[in-house]
Every structure is written in C-alpha cells, then in structure tokens.
Amino acid sequence: MRFSKAFIPTMKESPADAEIPSHKLLVRAGFIRKKASGLYDILPLGTMVIRKIERIIREEMDRAGAQEVILPIMHPAELWIESGRWEVYGKEMIKFKDRHGRDYALGPTAEEMITDLVRKEVKSYKDLPLNLYQIGRKFRDEIRPRFGLMRAREFIMKDAYSFHASDEDAEREYWNMYETYSRIFSRMGLEFRAVEADTGEIGGKFSHEFMVIADTGESSLVFCEKCGYAASTEKAEQLKPEEPKGRDKEFKSIEKVATPGIKRIEEVSDFLNVPPQKVLKLLIYVVDGKPVAVAIRGDREVEEAKLKAVFRGSEVRLATDEEIEKFTGQPKGYLSPVGLKLPVYADFTVIPMVNFVAGAGEEGYHLINVNWGRDFEVKEFVDVARVVGGDPCPRCGSPLVEKRGIEVGHIFKLGTKYSEAMGATFVDESGEEKPLVMGCYGIGVTRVMAAAVEQNYDENGIIWPVEIAPFEVIVIPVNVKREEVMGLAEEIYEELKKAGVDVLIDDRNARPGFKFKDADLIGIPVQVIVGKKAQEGIVELKVRKTGERREVEKSCIIEEIHNLLQDLR
RNA sequence: CGGGGCGUGGCGCAGCCUGGUCAGCGCGCUUGGUUCGGGACCAAGAGGUCGGGGGUUCAAAUCCCCCCGCCCCGACCA
Incomplete structure (x- = not known):
C-alpha cells in the first residue's frame, strides 16, 4: 500500500468529544470516524485491523470444530416473543415494522435465530454436537453509548452457539471454547485473563469473561498469581475465615x-x-x-x-x-x-x-x-462482600491482585433455557425426545480493536501487536526527491511484499518529521527508515514499541525484519 | 431518565457575561517559492446558514423561549 494513495486521514489534535486513549487515538490516527452517538465509520486502517482480528477468530473457531454461518440481521418478532425476550430485552432492542406492519428487531444477539434454525433441522442425537458461529453486526440501543468503540450501538461481534445431547457434552464444548478463546486472545498479543463471571439468572458455574487488562477497563477483576484463580469482582469469592477459638x-x-x-x-x-x-x-x-x-x-x-x-x-x-x-x-x-x-x-x-x-x-x-x-x-x-486486592485467594490463601479489565469475550453454558422455550428437541438413543443442551460464546470484535489500543499506546500514538496491526512494516523514504533514497525504498518495499509482509510505503512528498509522527501515531510495529546512508545501501530499522533503532545493510533487511517481527509476536 | 457541560470554516479553540467597528486565531486545505532525519518558513488565496426555529431590539454569535445534536457523571449515610 502506498501512503500517497491511501485514505488515512490523520490529525494533530484529538477530537473534543473523545475521552479515553483508544477513542482519541483511533480517531486521530485515521482508523475510525464518528457518525452519530455510538455509531462509527471504520476507515481502511480500522477495517484492516478488524479483518485481522476476524481472521484469527475464524481460524481458531474452525480449528475447534465450529462452522460459520450468516444469519439475517433483521429478526422476526415472533421468535423473540416465543422465547419471552421481546419484552424483557425491551428498550435495548431496535424494533421496527416492515411495509406490511410486521414487527422486527435488529439483532442484539442471536439465540432465537440460531435455535430456530437448529430446531427445524436437527432431529436426532446423530446430528449432534453442533457449534455454529457468525461474525457480523449487532445492534444494541444502549442507554448511554460511550468511550468510542467500547460501548457502541452498532458493533461487530462473533457469536457462536453450540447444541448438545447431554449436559456433559455441553460442558466438554464449554471447555473447548475456553481453550479456543485463550488461544485467540494470546495470538492477538493481548494481556488478558479468563475470569469466573456472574451467571445472572441462569446460575451455575459455567460462565467466564475474557478480560483484556487495561486501566481504563469498565470492570474490575481479581486474580491469584500463585494458583491461577481469577474472577470478576461481581463474582469473586471470599475465603471464609475461621471463627476464632475462644x-x-x-x-x-x-x-x-x-x-x-x-x-x-x-x-x-x-x-x-x-x-x-x-x-x-x-x-x-x-x-x-x-x-x-x-x-x-x-x-x-x-x-x-x-x-x-x-x-x-x-x-x-x-x-x-x-x-x-x-x-x-x-x-x-x-x-x-x-x-x-x-x-x-x-x-x-x-x-x-x-x-x-x-x-x-x-x-x-x-x-x-x-x-x-x-x-x-x-x-x-x-459471602456478599466485594473482594478487593490483597484479600486472600479463596482457593489457596495467597493475596489476590486486583486490576481493571475490558470484557472482550464471554462464554456461557446456557442449558435448555432457549431450547425449552422454543421447543428445540432431539430424539436420543433410546428414542426419547429431549431438549437440546446449549452453550453460547461471544467475542466483541470492534471492542477488541479498542481494547488492544487501550492496552498498547504511548504519548506518540498506538503500538499495535504485530498480529492485528494494519501493516507489519512501514517503509519511510526520508526524501522522496532523492533518487537513491526513493529507489532503495521502493526496492525494499517490493521485496517485502514479495516476502508476504504487510507493508506500507510512505511515498508522500512530506518532511521527514511529519512522516515519523504519522508512523508512530498509526502504530505500525516496524519502521524502515531510508535516508542519509541510502547511498551506501544502509537503512535504519526502528521498533515502534521499544524505540530501539539499528542500522542494517540492504542485503539482510528482509531477514532482519522477519526476525524482528518474530520477536515481537 | 435525572444532573452537569458543550455546539462558531475540515480539526482544535477565542469572542457571548457588558448586543453595534465581531466573523477572529492556530492547525489543515489551494497556488508559487525556499526547505528536507522528528508535525518547516515566506507570500498569495479559498472556505463559515456562529446547531435549528421563534422572539426581544433600530441592531443578535452575543439577551429570552422552544427544539435538535454531542460529551461527562449517575447505588454504597442504614
């Protein structure tokens, strides 16, 4: 990609209505623009990040045995009435009528839609288990949208739903998804924790939230560095003290x-x-x-x-x-x-x-x-007190650490709540008709992008983890009018492309300082600066995250970059 | 929804209290020139229904009323 041709509108100042770093930086660096409260245009750079996040999710979901589907965003009201959620979900759901006066909603989540599909097609235990997922837009008319992409009214979510013949099998899949999610967020280069979460009205122990650790997170969590216990503070247990003797x-x-x-x-x-x-x-x-x-x-x-x-x-x-x-x-x-x-x-x-x-x-x-x-x-x-940092771990007694986090994923064992309400049944081996046992698993794709920034930035801008960076490398010819500079830059650019590296070349006729600022701001992990020593075939590599620079001879650039990217992963 | 704040060229803001000479600044944009390793400089330009509507007044960005939009906050005295 050539910067001169790309639509990357960066700006010097933060928009007045942005509060948190991810919002300010994503706007300043030209990844997103606000359209209205809680609604955002995602520009080319943002789209590249989203696509990379989605790709990782797809690969891991497919690997885990799930299958991708595409369901309508328009949900017929009947299904929601059937599950009893048409009223319950209430104001958060965007409802409207078609020309015939039939009621619809823009889907905030898709349990009803998927259960309806599966109940019509799955009749026997032989068709089970089944895990279906989609990546698409979701709509929630939040009371108060805020913090840019963090709480938007329209967002991209991966939602998966699994169907099972038994509770044990649903549980097996739950842990399969637990592992899958852990791999997904690890691959994205994010520091996260899977915490035991409040299960609300459904109850049971089977709910984990995946939290990206960041000071600006909306929820707090505690974890034990010794035994690995981790829980949302809405759920975290206390170690029950002994009644003192005498x-x-x-x-x-x-x-x-x-x-x-x-x-x-x-x-x-x-x-x-x-x-x-x-x-x-x-x-x-x-x-x-x-x-x-x-x-x-x-x-x-x-x-x-x-x-x-x-x-x-x-x-x-x-x-x-x-x-x-x-x-x-x-x-x-x-x-x-x-x-x-x-x-x-x-x-x-x-x-x-x-x-x-x-x-x-x-x-x-x-x-x-x-x-x-x-x-x-x-x-x-x-046990009703809110657990705080320093409290003893309920499992091993070591002091707990308290942090703030951004919820980017949530896995849930649903049981038969929806299948019973909607008559989704199958016939088991003994010929008995039973409700399907379900699980559901979500990842906030757009929120992951914001959370990644929230966790990885400095005063100069964003610092993308390599795996989800819009480009892995940016080549910066310091002066496009100098033939030896531009020639070498172009050469390196072509070679990197050939080597399968996602690379951007800043071929704009701008002053060097301007380009350096932009490169830092948009957060590309590795910068290749072609300047003073171009004549001698020497360029400078700069690592965005550490600021570390080193001069490299032209012939070993590709190898050096590969090594650098490898180290950064 | 309740409370607070804001709305002035693309972005960030000043002006409003004390109506008139108030359409202004910085950035960005266009053209020409000089510059070229950390957001350059000079010169000449383009660009605004001052969120919308109504009112007060000789006169409104400025005062009054209504509406719209945007941002922040919203339990823990028992």
Missing part, C-alpha cells in the same frame, strides 16, 4: 454511648476513635419486594451481584428511608442488629469481629462492645 473469652460488656448526629461509618469511626473495621455496617436491602438485613464489616462494601446470587433474587436494591423505618422501626443511621425484627445475615467479614461498634437502634446512640452470638443471632453467614 472468642467469647474476649467479650467485654456491651455499652450504649451517645453519638449525636453521627451516622456514617467514617464519622462513627472518627468520633469513637475506632477503625472502621471495628464498626458493623447494617444494610437493609429489598430483594424481590422482601426486606433483608445484611451486616458487613464497616470498611467493606456489599457486591449486589453476589447478594442477588445468594438470595436468588431477580431484583435487588437498597431500601428507601421510609422502608427502613417501616421494616425495622429504627432510625436510619443508627440501625442495630441488637433487637432487630428482621433476621440478620452477616457477611464473612463479620465472623472474626469481636467487641465491635453498632447502631443502638435509637437516634443519637451507638453500642460498643457488641458481639454476635451473644447480643444478637446471625441467621446465616453469607
């Missing part, structure tokens, strides 16, 4: 102290001069309309996703002030587990607590030297 021997007598106007944990902690870890926080939640009292150590936070899982609720929220009064008869800010009308569920963090502070159940007073078991009963110890 803790009752330490019990002091409970006392009521005046704490006028002191409500918040920090205020209480300051006022009574005790660390927040010695204060009990009591929260009233409403789980599917019913009040639940949850006690937790004062410095910790409740992870609502975990709470939801523990109480198997579909809707969890904090109680309002009025509800608190109604449910407990106590004033907000001074809630006490002692004498509480509701059963107290206590987080694991409460187990080791002794002689702690709690509200007194009346305005302006707290209790000190409170002890569970003596002063109030704990109905059950539950």
Whole structure:
C-alpha cells in the first residue's frame, strides 16, 4: 500500500468529544470516524485491523470444530416473543415494522435465530454436537453509548452457539471454547485473563469473561498469581475465615454511648476513635419486594451481584428511608442488629469481629462492645462482600491482585433455557425426545480493536501487536526527491511484499518529521527508515514499541525484519 | 431518565457575561517559492446558514423561549 494513495486521514489534535486513549487515538490516527452517538465509520486502517482480528477468530473457531454461518440481521418478532425476550430485552432492542406492519428487531444477539434454525433441522442425537458461529453486526440501543468503540450501538461481534445431547457434552464444548478463546486472545498479543463471571439468572458455574487488562477497563477483576484463580469482582469469592477459638473469652460488656448526629461509618469511626473495621455496617436491602438485613464489616462494601446470587433474587436494591423505618422501626443511621425484627445475615467479614461498634437502634446512640452470638443471632453467614486486592485467594490463601479489565469475550453454558422455550428437541438413543443442551460464546470484535489500543499506546500514538496491526512494516523514504533514497525504498518495499509482509510505503512528498509522527501515531510495529546512508545501501530499522533503532545493510533487511517481527509476536 | 457541560470554516479553540467597528486565531486545505532525519518558513488565496426555529431590539454569535445534536457523571449515610 502506498501512503500517497491511501485514505488515512490523520490529525494533530484529538477530537473534543473523545475521552479515553483508544477513542482519541483511533480517531486521530485515521482508523475510525464518528457518525452519530455510538455509531462509527471504520476507515481502511480500522477495517484492516478488524479483518485481522476476524481472521484469527475464524481460524481458531474452525480449528475447534465450529462452522460459520450468516444469519439475517433483521429478526422476526415472533421468535423473540416465543422465547419471552421481546419484552424483557425491551428498550435495548431496535424494533421496527416492515411495509406490511410486521414487527422486527435488529439483532442484539442471536439465540432465537440460531435455535430456530437448529430446531427445524436437527432431529436426532446423530446430528449432534453442533457449534455454529457468525461474525457480523449487532445492534444494541444502549442507554448511554460511550468511550468510542467500547460501548457502541452498532458493533461487530462473533457469536457462536453450540447444541448438545447431554449436559456433559455441553460442558466438554464449554471447555473447548475456553481453550479456543485463550488461544485467540494470546495470538492477538493481548494481556488478558479468563475470569469466573456472574451467571445472572441462569446460575451455575459455567460462565467466564475474557478480560483484556487495561486501566481504563469498565470492570474490575481479581486474580491469584500463585494458583491461577481469577474472577470478576461481581463474582469473586471470599475465603471464609475461621471463627476464632475462644472468642467469647474476649467479650467485654456491651455499652450504649451517645453519638449525636453521627451516622456514617467514617464519622462513627472518627468520633469513637475506632477503625472502621471495628464498626458493623447494617444494610437493609429489598430483594424481590422482601426486606433483608445484611451486616458487613464497616470498611467493606456489599457486591449486589453476589447478594442477588445468594438470595436468588431477580431484583435487588437498597431500601428507601421510609422502608427502613417501616421494616425495622429504627432510625436510619443508627440501625442495630441488637433487637432487630428482621433476621440478620452477616457477611464473612463479620465472623472474626469481636467487641465491635453498632447502631443502638435509637437516634443519637451507638453500642460498643457488641458481639454476635451473644447480643444478637446471625441467621446465616453469607459471602456478599466485594473482594478487593490483597484479600486472600479463596482457593489457596495467597493475596489476590486486583486490576481493571475490558470484557472482550464471554462464554456461557446456557442449558435448555432457549431450547425449552422454543421447543428445540432431539430424539436420543433410546428414542426419547429431549431438549437440546446449549452453550453460547461471544467475542466483541470492534471492542477488541479498542481494547488492544487501550492496552498498547504511548504519548506518540498506538503500538499495535504485530498480529492485528494494519501493516507489519512501514517503509519511510526520508526524501522522496532523492533518487537513491526513493529507489532503495521502493526496492525494499517490493521485496517485502514479495516476502508476504504487510507493508506500507510512505511515498508522500512530506518532511521527514511529519512522516515519523504519522508512523508512530498509526502504530505500525516496524519502521524502515531510508535516508542519509541510502547511498551506501544502509537503512535504519526502528521498533515502534521499544524505540530501539539499528542500522542494517540492504542485503539482510528482509531477514532482519522477519526476525524482528518474530520477536515481537 | 435525572444532573452537569458543550455546539462558531475540515480539526482544535477565542469572542457571548457588558448586543453595534465581531466573523477572529492556530492547525489543515489551494497556488508559487525556499526547505528536507522528528508535525518547516515566506507570500498569495479559498472556505463559515456562529446547531435549528421563534422572539426581544433600530441592531443578535452575543439577551429570552422552544427544539435538535454531542460529551461527562449517575447505588454504597442504614
């Protein structure tokens, strides 16, 4: 590709509406342009990156035994009504009517579409298992699209769906996809973690999110460097502490102290001069309309996703002030587990607590030297606290590391949710009709592009991993008017092309500094600078990532570049 | 949806409070020339319904009303 002919509109300044690095840089470097909120044009460079990402995904999915299909983007409403999701998916789905008044949606995901296809064609266990995938556009009318490609309303996704005769086989495929995804993201040169994820209403342990590690990530995760445990903080478990032996021997007598106007944990902690870890926080939640009292150590936070899982609720929220009064008869800010009308569920963090502070159940007073078991009963110890970095690993006890991540992939064992709703059945070996067992597996292709930038950039621009870089090499003739410079540059360019290297030549009649800036900005991994020593047949190789430069004699350029690219992979 | 901010040539912005001499700057673009290893310089140019509509006024980018678009934030006192 010749830069002079290519559509690569770079710019010096970041667009005013871009916030995060990937958004700014992808726009500045000419990979994308915004069309409207959450909608982007993907320019030639961006398209090249997307194609490379897709190619890796295709190769690995095919290798794993999946087969590619292309399903309509327009989804007939009937299928969504059948699965019960027409209403549930609600506002996020873009719905419209055709000229006959029939309802359709632009597909946000394709469980219904694929299940419909498979239920019509698959009748016997002999046709199973089956894993079908597609790479295409998805539409989600997000409440608030943001961060460029990170949360767009139209995006490219690879979605795969597998069908099985048994739970065991679905599980086997789940782990097959787990391995496949790990290979895919490794090949892309990304630092990632597969974390145990919250499974929402479906339940079970079979859901992993693949997170690209980046400070700007929307979700947080913890992992153990020793045993490999990794989980989203929406899911991460706590190591259950032992109840200290003889803790009752330490019990002091409970006392009521005046704490006028002191409500918040920090205020209480300051006022009574005790660390927040010695204060009990009591929260009233409403789980599917019913009040639940949850006690937790004062410095910790409740992870609502975990709470939801523990109480198997579909809707969890904090109680309002009025509800608190109604449910407990106590004033907000001074809630006490002692004498509480509701059963107290206590987080694991409460187990080791002794002689702690709690509200007194009346305005302006707290209790000190409170002890569970003596002063109030704990109905059950539950694991609802949000795990943070430094907490012990639930598997091996080593300290966990906490990082932020961008979710680029998600694998899920669906079970029979859709097959039952939509009557997708098969006949097994004994002639019995059963629902198909399903799994689904997604990768956000456009998001991978953004995440790769988010993880790989510096003050000068993007630094693409070789495997997904739009070009592997850029040849920069420093002065296109000097024959020996241009001649050598062209020669190298042709040779690299012949050698199968993706190469761009910056044949623009521009000053060198300008070209260097652009080359850094668009992030091509290896730069070949043809300049001063062209006459002697010597060029300079520069590695974008490290800034390392070395002079190379013309005859060994191809070999040197191959080695460099190999090292960078 | 609630809260905040923004909308002025392709991009980044100033001007708005205190209406008039306010259509401006930098970058980019065109032409000519000089330059040529880290976003050059000189000269001459082109390019704008000041988001849209309505209103106030002798006069509106500027004040008022409505609409549209874009960005950011949105639980954790129990």
